[in-house]
Amino acid sequence: MPVKQAEFFVSNSDPAKCPKPDRPEYAFIGRSNVGKSSLINMLTGRSSLAKISGKPGKTQLINHFVIDNEWYLVDLPGYGYAQVSKTEREKFAALIDGYLTSRPNLLCIFVLVDSRIEPQKIDLDFMYNLGEKGLPFVIVFTKTEKLGPTKLQATLDTYRAKLLETWEEAPQFFVTSAVTAAGREEILSFIRPLNQEYRK
Ligand code: GDP
Numbered sequence: 001m002p003v004k005q006a007e008f009f010v011s012n013s014d015p016a017k018c019p020k021p022d023r024p025e026y027a028f029i030g031r032s033n034v035g036k037s038s039l040i041n042m043l044t045g046r047s048s049l050a051k052i053s054g055k056p057g058k059t060q061l062i063n064h065f066v067i068d069n070e071w072y073l074v075d076l077p078g079y080g081y082a083q084v085s086k087t088e089r090e091k092f093a094a095l096i097d098g099y100l101t102s103r104p105n106l107l108c109i110f111v112l113v114d115s116r117i118e119p120q121k122i123d124l125d126f127m128y129n130l131g132e133k134g135l136p137f138v139i140v141f142t143k144t145e146k147l148g149p150t151k152l153q154a155t156l157d158t159y160r161a162k163l164l165e166t167w168e169e170a171p172q173f174f175v176t177s178a179v180t181a182a183g184r185e186e187i188l189s190f191i192r193p194l195n196q197e198y199r200k
Contacts, residue, residue, distance in 0.1 A: 001192075007066050008065055009065055009072070012062045014098075015098035015102050021103055027076050029079070029096070030079075030123070034114050077092065079096075109138075110137070127163075140173075141173065145177040145179050
C-alpha cells in the first residue's frame with residue numbers, strides 16, 4: 001500500500017525541540033550523497049519532499065515529516081563530509097547523539113549505504129554506536145539498479161561477512177533504488193506492523 005499523505009512538519013537544530021514523541025518514528029541517515037533524499041522521496045511517492053543533493057556543509061537539521069497522519073519520518077543530516085572541521089564533526093555527533101537518545105518513539109533507524117562502494121568504516125562505526133546504545137536499526141542499500149544481480153549478491157554477502165566480524169547477527173537488509181522504486185513496498189511493509197504494534 002503506497003503512502004497516501006506525506007507532509008513536512010518541522011526542522012530543528014536542537015533535539016530537545018523536536019515534536020512531542022506522540023507517534024511512532026523512523027529515522028533515515030547515511031553518508032552525504034548516499035541517496036537519502038532520493039530514497040525518502042521514492043518511499044513517500046513525492047518528487048521533492050526531501051531536498052536532493054543539498055550542498056555539503058549546509059545547516060544540519062533534523063527534519064520531521066508526518067506520514068499518513070500516523071508516523072514520523074525523520075530525515076537526519078548526512079555524515080562524512082570530507083571537508084568539515086573537527087568542530088563541525090563534534091557538533092554533528094552531539095546533534096545526532098542528542099536526537100537518538102531522546103526519542104522514546106524511535107522504532108527503527110534506517111542506515112543507508114551506497115551499494116556501489118565497499119563497507120566504510122564511518123558507517124560501520126555508526127552502526128556499532130547504535131548497537132552500544134541498544135537502538136534498533138536496519139541497513140538500506142541504495143542505488144542498487146546500478147549493479148547486476150551477481151554483483152549485488154556479492155556486495156550483500158561481503159557486507160554481511162563484514163558485520164559478522166563484530167556482531168553475532170547481521171541486521172535486516174533492504175535493497176533499494178530510487179530510480180526503479182525497488183525496496184519501497186518492503187520498507188513500508190516493515191514499518192506498518194511496527195506502527196500497529198506501537199498503538200497496542
Ligand atoms: P543525499 O545527499 O543522501 O540526500 O543523496 P541524494 O538523494 O541527494 O542523491 C545523491 C546523488 O545520488 C544524486 O545525484 C542522486 O540523483 C543520486 N541517486 C540517489 N538515489 C539513486 C538511485 O537509486 N540510483 C541512482 N543511480 N542514483 C541515485
